[in-house]
Amino acid sequence: MQHVMDIAQNGNKPARIPSENSPDKTAGLWLDERIAKSKFGVVSEVIDLTPAMARVMLARNPGNRKLSSIIVENYARDMANGAWAFNGEPIIISNDGKLNDGQHRCEAVLASNTAIRVVLIIGPDRESRLTVDQGKTRMTGDYLGMNGHVDSVALAAAAKFVWQHVNHSFITQTQAFRPTKMEVLSFVEDHPSVAESLAAIPSKGSDAVGGRAILAFAHWTFTRVSGKPEAVSMFMDALIKGSNLVPRSPILYARNRLMSERGRLKPNEKAELIIRAWNASRRGDKVSNLPIKGGALPTVER
Structure with missing residues (x-):
């Protein structure tokens, strides 16, 4: 029966790969030593995954799943922002020296040029890579709930919309412009008023006019401005x-359109319509139409 051989020398302090003239060559030799030791039992160690080590591992990565550039970008952004947390999720190298799990983290280390602390496990069979990532993926709402937030799924959606508006001036479902889970968590912690705005939106009736997340976004934005x-x-x-x-009320126009085009309007279109209704209402305008132009959302008026 295989045994686990923990070769970390300093408790939880990550092992540092010795440096020579060629960081990649040094990292490769260091890794080869661990792979050789894994023939006698699985090796487990906490290391600093440097760009040099990431390059070495990625060079030994045949037949892995297709890379997601969006995931790499999101990971890299968290790493560069100091928001990447050591959680014990391992980088796994098979007993024949191939990367079984961790290619997106390795690519993100290269993209961000940032070393991260990881558990490195060397020694499982190559075919065991087919069994990783079998659990249910934790969504942003799950993490907010774990941090003690109530109504966490709706809060995650509202916070995502607010974050996108603050950072990109529009909101979208496009993956490339979505915040990472850590960015949403950080935003909610830094802006507790987002949860307060969500609490101000009742469940009853809100789905018919855009949904609670969009309405909470609008409530937060209007209140702030x-x-x-x-x-x-x-x-x-x-x-x-x-x-x-009353007739020609901008709020009535927006309400009727949100209800009649429910399921057809995209989040950014709903937000634009609500903002235009707010602006017209603040000016005291009577309207027969509020155009949806797309792109960046209108400036919110006081």
């Missing part, structure tokens, strides 16, 4: 309930 929470509450209440709305 206008500084008038009472006016924001009145606007959102009228949009959701449709109470006391």
